[in-house]
Amino acid sequence: MYRILIVDDNYENRQLIAEILREVAECDFAANGKEAIDAYNLALEKGQPYNLLLLDIELPEVNGLDILDKIRESEKSVGIPLGEGIPVIIVTAYEKRFLEAYNKGCDDYLLKPIDSDTLLKKIASALEKSNRE
Amino acid sequence: MDAPTPQNILDVDQVSQQLKIRPHIYVKLVKSFAESLPQKLNSFNDALMSNDRDQMRMILHEIKGTAGNLRLNTIIGPETVLHTAVKAGGAPDILLKHFDILKTESERLLQYIGKIDMPAS
Numbered sequence: 015m016y017r018i019l020i021v022d023d024n025y026e027n028r029q030l031i032a033e034i035l036r037e038v039a040e041c042d043f044a045a046n047g048k049e050a051i052d053a054y055n056l057a058l059e060k061g062q063p064y065n066l067l068l069l070d071i072e073l074p075e076v077n078g079l080d081i082l083d084k085i086r087e088s089e090k091s092v093g094i095p096l097g098e099g100i101p102v103i104i105v106t107a108y109e110k111r112f113l114e115a116y117n118k119g120c121d122d123y124l125l126k127p128i129d130s131d132t133l134l135k136k137i138a139s140a141l142e143k144s145n146r147e
Numbered sequence: 148m149d150a151p152t153p154q155n156i157l158d159v160d161q162v163s164q165q166l167k168i169r170p171h172i173y174v175k176l177v178k179s180f181a182e183s184l185p186q187k188l189n190s191f192n193d194a195l196m197s198n199d200r201d202q203m204r205m206i207l208h209e210i211k212g213t214a215g216n217l218r219l220n221t222i223i224g225p226e227t228v229l230h231t232a233v234k235a236g237g238a239p240d241i242l243l244k245h246f247d248i249l250k251t252e253s254e255r256l257l258q259y260i261g262k263i264d265m266p267a268s
Contacts, residue, residue, distance in 0.1 A: 026176045026213045033168040033176075072208070107212060127215035130167040 015040050016065040016141060017057070021050040021081065022105070023073050027128075031068060034130045038137065039065070047076025051084055054100075064100060066140055068124075071106040071115070078104060079111070079118055086119040101140035155221065156259045159266060162218045170266035173217070180213050181260045184222075184253040188246075195242055203233045203242075221256060225249040 016039040022028045023045050032041040042057075042064070044050035050069070057063050067085070071078040082102055089099035096119050104115040107126040115123060121143075122136050163173040187206055194202035207230045214222040229245040237245075 024209065024213055026180045027216055029172070029176055029179075030166070030168065030216055033172045034166065107208070107215075126212055127218070130165075134167075 017042070017062065018066045018068060018137070019044060019050065019053055019057070019064045020068045021045075021047075021073070021078065022068075022070040024070075027070070031128065031133070034128070034133055035137065038134065046073055047078075047081050050081050054085060055088075065144070066137060067100055067102045068137075069102055069104050069120070071104060071108065071111055078106075079115060082115065082118045082120055101144045103136055103140060156256060157219070157221075157263075159263070165218065169268065171268045174260070174263060174265055177217055177219065177256075178260045180217060180219070181253070181257040184210070184257065188250055188253060191246065195239065195246060198239065200233060200236075204230070207233065219256065221252045222249070225252050 018035060018039040018041045020028050020031050020041050021044045022031070025045075028041075028043045028045070032043070035041060042053055044053050050067075054064065054067070069078040069081060073081075082104070085102070086096060086099060090096070099119070101121045102119070104112070104120045104123045105126060105128070106112075106115075106123065109125065112123050121140050124133055124136055157177065159170050159174060163170040166173065187210055191203060191206045194200075194206065207226060210222065211226050211230060214226060225245065225248045229242065229249055232242055232245055
């Protein structure tokens, strides 16, 4: 089973994604930027890093793109080049934010409303790519 | 107009199949969302009274996201109309009219989901 961190401020959305992924991954949850960074760091400290991050952009206080920035900066500081860090899939209702997300180092995006087949395919593809590297 | 039927509000089997999730989880999530709606709509009403368009859009965006993910068409429809009116700078009386429709649909959903038999897990 893979380990995935779902970052979304909405309870129903987090649970829905986890339920769709129930046969693929064990999911942890974060409802805001602080929880996300804390969970990410704690998993690293425990030696059980997440295999993938699903990140909502529209979050209170620290938005998803700022979280992505922090994670990529932290990876860079330990010598992990862009493109070789944890796969991050951005989840958003706004197509126009994709370019910004790609520039900050996301691997893929998913449009809301979530389509289960698309979600599963994108996750499988990101994990496969990550396993090859 | 025909009286609303439960099937018009929600087809649990069809949507849970479409979403590839278990029906009892789907019902649990819809119930949770429906129960959160009155508070969200109260906040929207406050924003409407103070003509705070940013706050209105933020609340509607949140409703839209979850209603969309859960395929709650009876909520998505009136939410979209209201959201469009807010974005277009619609007059308060127009917004109020659309808001009342969304509120009515939210109450219908809450009533329906409260009565539904929980599918076996």
